[in-house]
Amino acid sequence: MNKKFYILFTLVCLSFSLIAQESWEVIAEENDNLSIIMFDEELELSGQIIYDNSCKSCHGNPEKADFSKMLPEPGDIASESFQNQTDGSLHYKIRIGRGAMPKFEDALDSEEVWNLVAYIRSFNKNYIQKKPNLEGIVIPKFSLALSFDENIDKLVVKTIGDDNNPMSEVELKAYIKGSFGNYLLGKTLTNEMGIGYFNVDAKMPGDAEGKLEVIVKARKGYGSAKTMQKMIMVQPSTFESAIKGRHLWSTAKQAPIWLKVTFFFTIISIWLMILYVVFGLKKLKKYS
Amino acid sequence: MGNKEKGKQSRRKFLQNIGVAGVGAISAPAILFTACSSSSDKKTKVLTPDNKLIEIDSENGLAIDTTDKSYLNKIGREGIPGKKFVMVIDLGKCRNERKCMKACQSEHQLKPEQHHLNVLEMENPSSGQTYFMPKLCQHCDNPPCVTVCPVDATFKRQDGIVLVDNERCIGCRFCIAACPYSARTFNWTEPRDSEEYKDITYNMELNVPQKKGTVTKCAFSADRIREGKLPYCNSACPNGVYYFGDANEDLVTNGTTKETVRLSKLLKQNSAYTLMPELGTQPSVYYLPARENS
Ligand code: SF4
Ligand code: SF4
Numbered sequence: 244m245n246k247k248f249y250i251l252f253t254l255v256c257l258s259f260s261l262i263a264q265e266s267w268e269v270i271a272e273e274n275d276n277l278s279i280i281m282f283d284e285e286l287e288l289s290g291q292i293i294y295d296n297s298c299k300s301c302h303g304n305p306e307k308a309d310f311s312k313m314l315p316e317p318g319d320i321a322s323e324s325f326q327n328q329t330d331g332s333l334h335y336k337i338r339i340g341r342g343a344m345p346k347f348e349d350a351l352d353s354e355e356v357w358n359l360v361a362y363i364r365s366f367n368k369n370y371i372q373k374k375p376n377l378e379g380i381v382i383p384k385f386s387l388a389l390s391f392d393e394n395i396d397k398l399v400v401k402t403i404g405d406d407n408n409p410m411s412e413v414e415l416k417a418y419i420k421g422s423f424g425n426y427l428l429g430k431t432l433t434n435e436m437g438i439g440y441f442n443v444d445a446k447m448p449g450d451a452e453g454k455l456e457v458i459v460k461a462r463k464g465y466g467s468a469k470t471m472q473k474m475i476m477v478q479p480s481t482f483e484s485a486i487k488g489r490h491l492w493s494t495a496k497q498a499p500i501w502l503k504v505t506f507f508f509t510i511i512s513i514w515l516m517i518l519y520v521v522f523g524l525k526k527l528k529k530y531s
Numbered sequence: 532m533g534n535k536e537k538g539k540q541s542r543r544k545f546l547q548n549i550g551v552a553g554v555g556a557i558s559a560p561a562i563l564f565t566a567c568s569s570s571s572d573k574k575t576k577v578l579t580p581d582n583k584l585i586e587i588d589s590e591n592g593l594a595i596d597t598t599d600k601s602y603l604n605k606i607g608r609e610g611i612p613g614k615k616f617v618m619v620i621d622l623g624k625c626r627n628e629r630k631c632m633k634a635c636q637s638e639h640q641l642k643p644e645q646h647h648l649n650v651l652e653m654e655n656p657s658s659g660q661t662y663f664m665p666k667l668c669q670h671c672d673n674p675p676c677v678t679v680c681p682v683d684a685t686f687k688r689q690d691g692i693v694l695v696d697n698e699r700c701i702g703c704r705f706c707i708a709a710c711p712y713s714a715r716t717f718n719w720t721e722p723r724d725s726e727e728y729k730d731i732t733y734n735m736e737l738n739v740p741q742k743k744g745t746v747t748k749c750a751f752s753a754d755r756i757r758e759g760k761l762p763y764c765n766s767a768c769p770n771g772v773y774y775f776g777d778a779n780e781d782l783v784t785n786g787t788t789k790e791t792v793r794l795s796k797l798l799k800q801n802s803a804y805t806l807m808p809e810l811g812t813q814p815s816v817y818y819l820p821a822r823e824n825s
Contacts, residue, residue, distance in 0.1 A: 296760075297789055300630060301769040311628065318797060324765045345771065345788035422614070422777045423761050424784035424791035447793075448781050480778045482613050484689035492687065493676035 249371050266488050267341060275437045276331030277375040279382075279465050280354075282361035290362025293355055294320075297347065305366050313343055321366035330373070347429045352416075352454035353467070366455045375465075383466035385410045387459055390442070391416040393474050398476070402433050409437025413463045416502075417441045420471075428457075443476050453479040540731065591811045604696070607735030607753070612690030613778070615815075616670070616751055617691075618762075619774035619783055619797060622821040625650065625663040631731070631764035632665075635749075640741045642723045645716045647749040648764055655821075662821035665772065667812030668693060668714035668749035669806060676706035685746070691778075691815050692753050696735050697745040706746055711810050715748040769799050778815075 249322055265332040280286070294302075301317040303309035318324055337356050340346030347356065364370045372526045404410040413433040417483035429434070431439040449455050452475045463469045489497050574728040584649050626652055635641070636647045655662070677687050684699035685706050695706075707715045718766070722741035731740050736753035752762030760766070765773040765786025776783030776794060784791045797803070801819040808814075 253565070260595075281743075297787075298768060300767050300787060311630070317769075345790075347788070350789040350791075369798060392568060421780055421782035421791050422759065423775060424782075424789050426782050426791040426793070444793075449604065452590070480779070485615055485691040486687050486689055488533075491675065492674060495687070504540050 269335050273335040274329050274331045276334055276376075277373055278330060278334075278357040278360065279375055279377065280357065281374070282357075282364060282372055286358045287365045289355075290358035290365075293351065293359055294362050297350070299357070304484065309481055315342070317344070322375070325363060326367045326370070330360050333363060341501040349416075350415045350424065352463065352469075353459070373385075381464065383410065383413075383463045384469055385413065385461070385463070385466065387468050387470045387473065389457060389459060389470065389472050393476075396443050396456060396476075398428065398443050398474075400433070400439045400441070400461075402437045402439075402461060409433075409435075410463065411435050411437055413437070413439070413461050415439040415441075415459050416460045418458040418460075419447070420458055425458055445477055447477050448480040449475075449477040451481065453477050453478055469521050486516075536765075537709070551701065596756060604698075604733075604735055606757075607694060608686065608688065610690035610692060610753075611757065612689060613779060614690040615778040616756065616815065617776060617778045617783065617794065617815045618751070618765075619803065619817045619819065620665055620671075620795070621772050621774070621801075621819040622662055622664055623819065624770045624772045625665060626770050627652070627663040630767045630769060633649075634763040634767035638752075639737065639747070640722055640724065640728055641747070641751075644800075645718075645747070645809045647714075647716075649748070661820075664818070666714070666806075667764075667816065668710075668751075669712055669812065669816045670749075671753055672813035672815065673811055675709040675711065675812060679705040679709040681705065692751045692756075693748075694735060694750055695738060695746055695748060697738060697742045697747070698733060700742075700745040702744040702746070704746065711807055711812060712814075715746050717746055717756055718743050745816075 266468050290495045294305075296306045297447055298320075301311045301313065302320055303311065303317075305319060306321040308322070328336075332352075336344070336350075337359055338346070338348040338353075340348075353370075361365075364372070384405045385402045388403060390401075391397075392399055400415055400417065402410045402415075403411045411433050414430070415433060416430050417428040419428060420426075428441045428443065431441065433439045443455075447455065453475045455473065455476050456473050458471050459469070486497075487495075489499075495503070554600060591610075611671065618697060629650055631646055632646065632650060636643065636645070639647055641647065648665055650663050650665045653662055654660070659759070671692055672687075672691065674685075674687055674693050676685050677693060680686075681703065682701055683775065684697070684701070685693065685695045687693050691696045702717070704717060705712075713814050714756065718741055721743050725743075728740035733740060734754060736750060738747050738750055742748055752760075755762055759773050765775050768786050771785050771787035773786040774783040774792070774794075776791070776799065778794060781794045782791050783794045783797065797819075799818055803817040803819050805814040805817055
């Protein structure tokens, strides 16, 4: 009885895991999502750069099927299982991730993901890009204005529409630019006054003037905007060189002048002594 | 009496000879050196930026552009101002895929048995559980290897990176003995594919081409960092083990997911540790402990 139960249980578990591996449901809306920009060589190239940096380590070289040996298999982007999916589905899966597939939503913006899709499609000769039906759809146009409220340590982002009126319900993402990637401050929607707030940790180190480089990306429907700005938001910091001061391992360059003087003085005196002795010995011979 | 006199004389002579020999021994190289430099008064051999050895008049020699090489060496020694590079390794995520090692070896012209970075299998003594630990040069803030190098061939830069200049290295291997983390390896034989690499200008930040009879070790991919890219090993890892960044910014970026997080938070929330902190070497590489049953 017990044994049978276990076998049954294992079978059920196994089938579940197989199902989980095979199907990755994408909601219809996302599945039918389309890029409003036509894929061209330029987009493919920028997609390739992102691919080489972020995807290649698992998915390998396209068309070579040399992807990582993982379970579930990452797969080759040139393979049928990839190419049979809709653009929207690829776009969704890259953004959201699942299991070992990282979620790239915070690291890449929507355009960058579309560039990746363009690159993936460049391996499919039969691919014909579907364009969205934009008839009757207004693409919102807006710009962003940034400021910092030091009383509440908040970054204030204002969205202003074409008609100079504030625009609400705009998805905002704010980042701090780092050396190797951007640090996500947060995501929010603008309120009725077209304003979104982001908390800024006052303890974050800024540059010598307390500036941080902020990137804000905004999106509403098919409309998007991006801005970058260096702003004073935190305390100024000073950075010390890792080799400042004297260490046991310091080179002669870091030695203080008194040490150098003493050193050379000692060396020269020893030499003079030796020479004195040598010449003394020579004289001795003459007299003997 | 006569004998005594003779003995005295020969002793004198002996002492005198020693003195003359001493002076001779020391001044000979100096004389030789001046002779050599004076003999090449008219012609000088120089290396052009595209690595050709040519002979030129030494007077015009100053006008020849040899910047490429000196430029590489100079920036290699100086490092990037205002930065302090650190790496964080999440042991809980390492699956011994060894892609980081392969990327490292292919970029640094290493043979399969030479490691700048090695993934070791470790065992937790109390639970008996095993985990994998990538181990590389810790880029110590108080590096014993730099202390012992007699010729300033291995050095620390202002951005915290410890490098080897294999054009200065004399192969004494003191640094290998001094490093508590066994992070250094030696080129006992001709490096891999040395024929292919022989015409390439030496890049200190990559330490390529490798040279027989010199030491080599992890460079934190100083050449990649200069381009704003993550180290080779970080980008090659499929499991998100590595974070790399600038401690002055308090930000580190994951090599796989490209997610950027606060360094101080990451270290604190995961009870990060460094290897053998009791030695006072102050490593720039932090480890996040492997989690039980992970
Ligand atoms: S880990 Fe070893 S080689 Fe690297 S800096 Fe420290 S002592 Fe030097
Ligand atoms: S082997 Fe080279 S780098 Fe190491 S201590 Fe000797 S000279 Fe310096």
